[in-house]
Amino acid sequence: MFLCRIGELERLRRDLGIALLIGSHWSIVEVEPSLLERDILQALAATRRRLRLRTTLDQANATISAPHGLQTGRARRRLDADYYLHHFIDAAPDAIVGLDASLAVLYWSAGAKELFQLPIRDAVRLSARQLPFWSQSLHAEMERVLQGAGPLSLEHCCTVDGTELTLELMASAVRDGEQQIIGVSLNIRDITALAVERRAAAERGRALTEERQHLHRLFDQAPGFIVVTHGAEHIVEIANRAFHQLVGQRDVVGRPAIQTFPQIEGQDLELLLQQVYVTRRPYVGRSTPVLVSRRKDEQTERRFVDFIFQPVLAEHGQLTGIFCQGHDVTQQIHAQQALQQSQDNLLQLVSERTRELEQSRHALYQSQKLEAIGKLTGGVAHDFNNVLQVIAGNLQLLRPMLTQAQVPANRLDAAAQAVDRGAKLAAELLAFARRQPLRPMPTNLGRLLRNMDELLRQALGEMVEIETVVAGGLWTTMVDPNQLENVLLNLAINARDAMVDGGKLTLELSNAMLDEFYARTQVDVEPGQYVMLAVSDTGTGMTEQTAERAFEPFYTTKPEGEGTGLGLSMAYGFAKQSGGHIRLYSELGSGTTVKLYLPRTDQPEVVAVSLPVGPAVGGSETILVVEDDLAVQATVIELLSGLGYRVLRANDAQSALSILQSGMAIDLLFTDVVMPGKLSSTELVRQAKLLLPDIAVLFTSGYTRNAIVHGGKLDAGVELLSKPYRQEDLARKIRQLLGQREQLMLPGAKGEGEELSRRTALVVEDQLQLLSLTCEMLEELGIVAVGFPTAEEAVGALEHAHFDYLLVDANLPGMSGREFAALALQAQPRLRVVFVSGDGVIETELTARSLPKPFSFDQLAEILQL
Known part of the structure; x- marks a missing residue:
């Protein structure tokens, strides 16, 4: 047991170190210095009194036992002995009480008088039950002593005059000369203060025990592993649960560390422990790989630990062992490795995504550039078509005059051919600008290619070999077949021009799926199912710079005068307007491939029926012409008048509506799509149908915008004659519409629809x-x-x-x-x-x-x- 002053407990524990954790034979008691000195002095005084009493009694017994010659008389000697014995007993600090066989008080010492505050004359002859400290349990114990039980020593708690006392009683039987029990001798000591201190010490002992147990629990439940070795042999003295879990063993205490510690990968464990023990310097390991064999039949497992080997020093600096503490950081290392791998993968994904974004940005730039050019070319084509319409109409009107005057028509034919070329150029510009009116229908591209075979062979010549590859189970696509034929013909002619000395043209048709990943890298591409038309040649190919600008209108690598540079532009605009996609693959010296993706449709194929071609004829019906361009208006009126029709004119839609509301009989409304003023051409037609339900309607335009074309397609039931047009085209279209009107007006010819x-x-x-x-x-x-x-x-x-x-x-x-x-x-x-x-x-x-x-x-x- 260690004694220390109050308040110095923690310092003493630090000085003792880990010694208190070993075994259960240590305890520390805090004592007030003044009480400690008093207790020590009282114990010494009591010891001295007992020594003096023992010496006096020995002298008295020696005197009583002296030879008869030295004695002055037996009575005298007995009296002196009793006198001395009485005073010797009264001098004792303990209370001494003598009881007879009936447990009545025979003797009451001065110590008993002082302890219980009861005079001797009052105490003698009292029954023991009348004594202030007596109890029923104490009476039972005294009965046992009278019955011959050996001396008893017990603690007895009682209350005397309102004061709680703790007494130490020693009871023994008193015998006469014949060894008969004639009474009981009680030696009573007041140990109240000692009992209080003892209880306090016991309480402190329990607290220390609980604290020691708490420390044991903390030590055992520590998240990291803790091991203490002893001596130069590094014998394991103590290890916590985390260390047992790490090494997979329970019986590690008492064994050398070299047999229980995990082996450090790439280092000698015994040499490392000896280095720490000799140099008295700690060793720190960070993320150190160790090899653990939990069972003999299991494969060695590689773990990672952070640890420290710390020398353990005694009071005088003597080295006693090594304190080892650490953590298993295997999961953290694996997490770091996984994080690093994720970061590497993320960097790779970011790099790939950056490349995709760069490709998308470049594609967007190209798309925006082509879109801007398309808007410009669309506006130019509108005005250009109006100009061509005036020229074409006047040429048509001049032809009969020149025939009657017997003037050669070669110059007129040359002008007409120039108009045709201009009209084709304008059509290609509109196709690139995605402003041409399309009439898409469910089409089988395999049938379309077979029908174009002869046309393509005539256009390409004998030096170009044509191969057509059509995959089985080809889907139907929604496309305008007439415009697709023009696109295909333009692509074939471009391929022919790229194969100067002849070559091979491959036309390939197959089903295709454009997924979301591909769509993200492109602009204006919807993922889904498409029919792919590929046109490949074995020509000179293109450089990367040329391929980037190939879809721009008027861009061409051909010599001046040998091409307009609109073939690929027209294909680009047609693909976009049809809801499809186009890609160009080319390498200098290895040819070019253009892939056209057109959207799939589930509708059954519709075979286009060619309109009959015959001579232009007129009629006597009334036609209302609505045209804001006065030059075009005058030409159209003269053309229609020449065909025999009665013609009314209006410069805008509002004027035309006034004519319609006047009640005049009008058979056909011929109106431009683009009209000035608040009233649009479509609203004019709606009002006209309301006023004259049987009226026929024909639109004309050089630039349809979004009035009657939505999603790149003509609205249902809309008839359009694109500018510029010839008199024959105009006459044939008007006759077709008026003929349909006459059929509907015949009696019984109107069905439910x-x-x-x-x-x-x-x-x-x-x-x-x-x-x-x-x-x-x-x-x-x-x-x-x-x-x-x-x-x-x-x-x-x-x-x-x-x-x-x-x-x-x-x-x-x-x-x-x-x-x-x-x-x-x-x-x-x-x-x-x-x-x-x-x-x-x-x-x-x-x-x-x-x-x-x-x-x-x-x-x-x-x-x-x-």
Whole structure:
């Protein structure tokens, strides 16, 4: 047991070090210095008193046992002995009490008087039960002593005069000369202070035990491994659970470290421990690979640890062993390695993505450049076509005059050929600008290639070998076959020009899938299924710089006068306008391949029917010409008048609408697509169909924009004659449309579909986008529709035209939908009214039906009973 002053416990523990963790035979007690000195002095004084008493008693016994000659009388000697013994006993600090066989008090020493504050005369002859410290358990113990039990020593707690005392009682039997028990002798000592200190010491001992156990738990549960070795042989004295888990062994204590420690990869463990032991310098290892064999039958496992070997020194600097502490960092090392691998992979992905982005940026730059050029060329082509139309029309008008005057027509033919070349050039410009009107239909490209075989052989000549490869199960594609033939012919001629001394042209058709990864690296490419048309030649090829600019209009490597540089540009614009994709692969000296990807369709193939070609004929019908270019207008009027038609003219759509509203009989409306003013050409046609349901409509334009072309395709039911056109083309197209009109007007010739095409609908909707969408849906159902955003604007239409249907929003600004419907039914009682509302079914007294928003084509057709 170690004693120390209060407050110096922690310092003493630090000085002792790890010694307290070894075994259970150590304890430290804090004692107040003043109490420690008092206790020591009291113990020494008691020892001296017992020594003096023992010496005095020995002298008295010696006197009593002296020879008879030396004694002055037996009574005297007994009296002196009793006197001395009585005083000797009373001088003792302990309480001495004598009890007879009935446990009555026979003797009560001065120590007992002082301890219990009970005088001798009051205590003698008292029953033991009457004593202030007596208890039932103590009485039972005294009975046992009277019955011959050996001397007893026990602690007894009692309360005397309100004070709690702890007494140490030593009881022994008193015998007479015949060894009969005649009483009990009690030696009583007050150990209250000692008991308090003992209890305090016990409490401190329990606290120390708990602390030691807590330290043991902390040591055993430490996240890192801890091992302490002893002596130069490095015998393991203590090891925690983490070390056992690391090495996979439990019986490591008492064994040399060389047998229990993991082997350090690339180092001698025994040499390292000896180095630390001799030099007294710690050794630190970071992410050190070690080899662990958990079981003999298991393969050696490679782990990584951070550790330190620290010398353990005693009080006087004596080296006792090595303290080893560390952590298993295998998972961290593997995580770092995985992170490093991920970083390397990320850098690689970033590098690849950077290359892809650079390719995309370059492709976007090329696309934007071509888009800008396309807008410019589209605008130029529009004006150019108008100029060509004036020239072509006047040439057509001059030809009969020159024939009558018997003037040679060779100059006129040369001018006409120049117009044709200009028209072709303008068409190619529009194709590149993605402004040419396409009429796509489900097409089998294999059939198209077979039909073009003879044309291609005539265009390429005998020096070029043509090979066609068509894959099995070829899909159908949605494309304008006529325009695709032009593209294919242009690509073949470019290939022929690249093979100066002849070569081989390969036309390949196959199904293709463009995935999302490929689409991300390109511009304006949607992933999906396509039909791929590849045109390959064995010509001179292109450099990388030439290939980058190959799709630009007017860019060519041919000598001046041998090419326009529009062949690939036209193919590029056609592919984009058709919703497809085009790629060019070329290497100088190894030929060129152009791959055209056209979108797949699930619709069955439609075979185009060629229109009959015959002489241009006219008629006597009335045609309304709407053209803002006065020169073009004058030429068209003269051409139509020459064909025998009665012609009315209008400079804009508003003027044309006034003519239509005048009630004049008009058979055909011939209007330019691009019109000045607020009223567009499409709205003019809608109003015209409303006023004259049987009227035929023919659009003309050199630049269609988005009026009648959406998604690169002509709107359904739209007839277009592109500028410039010849008189024969104009006469044939007008005759075709008027002939279809006459067939519809014959008695009994109108079937269900034709009857529906003459029905009209008035749409009143304040949301302009929904108004436009509803009108388009009605047009798709074959109903001529006219729309207004307010009821006030629609009132005028009721006065000028007859309607079959009224689709009106129930909630309108100004006049409500119900009020307008009532007014419309008064003006046209046979009108079928449909309330269109987001409120669901509209409750009304009118004869009407309800179409809740949003609605589909099928719901719209059902509500109209189509």
